[in-house]
Amino acid sequence: MKKLMIFLFSVISISIFSQEKETKEDVNKIIESIKKEIADKTCKCIDSVKDEVINRKRKENIEGINGCVKEYTGAYMLGKKLAAVDKTKDSNIDINLNEKSQDYLDSKRELEDYLMANCESLKFVLATNDRENENSLSQNPKARDYYTKGVNQSNNKNYTKALEYFLLAVKEDSNFPFAWDNLGYCYRQLGEYDKAIEAYKNLSN
Numbered sequence: 001m002k003k004l005m006i007f008l009f010s011v012i013s014i015s016i017f018s019q020e021k022e023t024k025e026d027v028n029k030i031i032e033s034i035k036k037e038i039a040d041k042t043c044k045c046i047d048s049v050k051d052e053v054i055n056r057k058r059k060e061n062i063e064g065i066n067g068c069v070k071e072y073t074g075a076y077m078l079g080k081k082l083a084a085v086d087k088t089k090d091s092n093i094d095i096n097l098n099e100k101s102q103d104y105l106d107s108k109r110e111l112e113d114y115l116m117a118n119c120e121s122l123k124f125v126l127a128t129n130d131r132e133n134e135n136s137l138s139q140n141p142k143a144r145d146y147y148t149k150g151v152n153q154s155n156n157k158n159y160t161k162a163l164e165y166f167l168l169a170v171k172e173d174s175n176f177p178f179a180w181d182n183l184g185y186c187y188r189q190l191g192e193y194d195k196a197i198e199a200y201k202n203l204s205n
Contacts, residue, residue: 027083034079035114042072042111043119061125062203069111070099077107109194116193126184126200138179143172147179150186159186170202177203 045068049061077095096103115122138144150165163186169179180202187196 030083031080034083035076035110038072038076038079039111039114039118042068042115043121045071046115046119046121046125049121049125062200065122065125069108069115073104073108073111076111077103080107109197112197113193116188116196123188126188126196138169138173138176140173140176143169143176143179146172147176147182150179150182154182154186157189159189162186163190174202 046065049064049068074095074097077097081095098104138147146165146169150162150169153159153162153165163183166179166183166186170176170183173179180199184196184199184203187193187199
């Protein structure tokens with residue numbers, strides 16, 4: 001984390017000395033650079049989850065991913081604040097690390113979205129199914145029927161249609177891990193990373 005802080009300050013320092021006032025485009029470029037660096041660190045943290053994925057339950061894997069993201073969200077928030085501060089004025093930097101604050105939730109979501117698109121370790125962990133147990137499949141016949149139809153559509157790469165069935169499955173039985181898992185997978189295939197993350201979070205409840 002210390003090296004990460006040094007990186008953040010070095011990036012901001014370069015911008016201070018290169019020009020007196022940055023444009024919005026300059027700030028956005030700096031924030032993207034910071035996001036990439038922090039996401040790379042987070043992805044390396046997720047590597048440790050990947051190493052043990054075969055012997056762990058999906059819930060534990062999701063908790064491990066969330067722990068890595070949580071560890072680096074504060075650093076990302078600091079980086080964004082430093083990049084956006086007006087260098088020509090004396091400014092105080094306030095960071096609300098309350099996990100329920102909007103700033104924290106927005107930063108966490110931005111980091112998660114970037115990871116979903118760029119972190120291969122995260123994709124590997126999320127693509128690895130739990131070993132089946134008594135709670136993996138629903139006891140609700142209608143939910144199982146929708147799930148089976150969704151799997152058939154997904155196997156044919158009809159992800160939009162598969163989503164419809166998986167959504168019906170979890171509506172029938174909200175405690176249906178395999179349905180939530182496949183729902184997240186379909187959202188990922190369609191590039192809807194926010195919704196994929198929300199679907200996967202239902203596996204850790």
